[in-house]
Amino acid sequence: MYLVKVYVMYKQSVLDPQGEAVKGAVHRLGYSEIEDIRIGKYFEIKVAKSETKIETTIEEICDKLLANVVMESYHYEIQEVS
Numbered sequence: 001m002y003l004v005k006v007y008v009m010y011k012q013s014v015l016d017p018q019g020e021a022v023k024g025a026v027h028r029l030g031y032s033e034i035e036d037i038r039i040g041k042y043f044e045i046k047v048a049k050s051e052t053k054i055e056t057t058i059e060e061i062c063d064k065l066l067a068n069v070v071m072e073s074y075h076y077e078i079q080e081v082s
Helices: 017-028 054-066
Strands: 002-010 040-047 072-080
Touching: 002 054, 040 054, 054 072
Parallel strands: none
Antiparallel strands: 002 040, 002 072
């Protein structure tokens, strides 16, 4: 079995309104040294071993469901677990 950790974030060229709102709140709390905050999504997916390459399966899921590839980018980590 595999544990896949998927991270989805807005692309750098896309405004992150949630991140901007949190950054504003952090500045109001007095942390003026914070220059940027970006908010994303995190998924943990457990995948059984199969004939299909795990990378192919995960990329298809990300492209079709987890990420809006026009506005977001993603990367993932694969760990084999027992």
